[in-house]
Amino acid sequence: MSEGEDRSLVAAFLARRDEAAFLALYRRHTPFLHRFLRTLSGGASETEELVQETWVRGVERLDGFAWRSSLKTWLAGIALNTWRERRRAPAAAPLDDDRLPAASPVRHEIASVDLQRALSGLSPGYREAILLHDVAGYTHEEIAALTGVDAGTSKSQLSRARRALRARLPGRSA
Amino acid sequence: MNENDDELTPEEAGALRSLAEGEAPPLALERATVARLRERGLLAPPRRVRAAWLLAAAAGVALFCAGLFLGHRRPEAPSSAEGPRFVLFLYDAPSEPELSDAQMQERVSEYRNWAIGLRKAGADIRGEKLKPEGRRLGSASPGDAPLGGYFIVSAKDWGAAMEIARSCPHLKHGGTIEVREIEKT
Numbered sequence: 519m520s521e522g523e524d525r526s527l528v529a530a531f532l533a534r535r536d537e538a539a540f541l542a543l544y545r546r547h548t549p550f551l552h553r554f555l556r557t558l559s560g561g562a563s564e565t566e567e568l569v570q571e572t573w574v575r576g577v578e579r580l581d582g583f584a585w586r587s588s589l590k591t592w593l594a595g596i597a598l599n600t601w602r603e604r605r606r607a608p609a610a611a612p613l614d615d616d617r618l619p620a621a622s623p624v625r626h627e628i629a630s631v632d633l634q635r636a637l638s639g640l641s642p643g644y645r646e647a648i649l650l651h652d653v654a655g656y657t658h659e660e661i662a663a664l665t666g667v668d669a670g671t672s673k674s675q676l677s678r679a680r681r682a683l684r685a686r687l688p689g690r691s692a
Numbered sequence: 693m694n695e696n697d698d699e700l701t702p703e704e705a706g707a708l709r710s711l712a713e714g715e716a717p718p719l720a721l722e723r724a725t726v727a728r729l730r731e732r733g734l735l736a737p738p739r740r741v742r743a744a745w746l747l748a749a750a751a752g753v754a755l756f757c758a759g760l761f762l763g764h765r766r767p768e769a770p771s772s773a774e775g776p777r778f779v780l781f782l783y784d785a786p787s788e789p790e791l792s793d794a795q796m797q798e799r800v801s802e803y804r805n806w807a808i809g810l811r812k813a814g815a816d817i818r819g820e821k822l823k824p825e826g827r828r829l830g831s832a833s834p835g836d837a838p839l840g841g842y843f844i845v846s847a848k849d850w851g852a853a854m855e856i857a858r859s860c861p862h863l864k865h866g867g868t869i870e871v872r873e874i875e876k877t
Contacts, residue, residue: 535734535736537726537735537793541726544725544726548717549716552721554712557711557712566717566718569717569721570721570725570728573725573728574728574729574734578732630707633711634711652700653709653712654712680698
């Protein structure tokens with residue numbers, strides 16, 4: 519996914535703001551945003567609301583996007599903030615086992631369902647640290663840009679989060 | 693996890709990465725997102741195309757094609773000049789929703805299949821598209837709903853004509869159908 523293609527699509531969208539131009543961007547980035555938010559939030563319907571809100575905010579701000587990061591990272595930052603705001607909202611429902619995302623085929627000794635259950639039991643900050651770094655694959659520098667914390671803080675937060683996660687996995691301890 | 697430090701083992705790293713391999717976003721989400729952007733005025737208004745206009749055109753084309761096909765198979769199909777003929781005027785829903793390209797295609801297929809089904813059953817049905825501009829004589833007003841298209845259908849009597857009209861998908865989409873018998877001259 520090249521930045522050049524993203525720049526062309528964004529320019530085309532800003533010039534016309536029509537549905538076809540938007541859908542070109544949407545179809546390129548939504549699979550990632552959907553997985554990212556699904557893993558963060560857990561629930562299918564909440565994930566869809568978050569994806570929609572992410573695009574609303576993204577489109578609102580797109581003409582001010584300065585390309586200091588990739589479009590994907592910029593959208594992920596919006597998605598993350600949208601999820602954080604939703605999490606702080608009083609109506610936000612807590613994660614529970616029924617709202618865990620569909621498990622991927624088990625290909626590892628650590629069962630996905632155990633991992634998801636353990637993740638859902640972490641504090642939101644720890645869950646976010648693991649999802650950004652270990653699931654979505656962002657570097658600490660990228661996480662710093664996304665979240666506004668410095669890279670050192672991101673590293674130490676990740677260490678604590680991994681220990682907390684390990685403590686929640688069956689048969690493992692910190 | 694590695695008990696000695698906070699680095700992930702390959703097994704752990706693989707398990708965590710596998711969480712990023714979720715299912716594809718549902719198709720309905722795409723439509724919902726576009727609708728939400730439109731509500732907020734973030735997308736330009738769509739090209740406004742009268743749905744029934746397109747539908748009538750599609751049905752007309754489909755009937756032409758069906759006629760070619762059935763003409764070889766059913767030379768005994770009733771002639772439109774034999775029995776009573778009726779016109780089904782299709783008025784759009786008062787607040788015709790904006791349809792995406794995919795929804796439009798789906799709607800066109802639905803009307804086309806309806807018309808083809810009637811044709812295969814032996815009905816002589818034809819449809820035409822109407823241009824949006826119209827001229828009206830006299831003071832009678834059919835209301836605010838725009839006339840989107842029409843079908844001409846042969847039926848043995850009013851009951852049969854109304855039965856055909858009731859089966860038209862236009863009604864379930866909020867449209868109105870006015871049935872008028874064509875006077876023989």
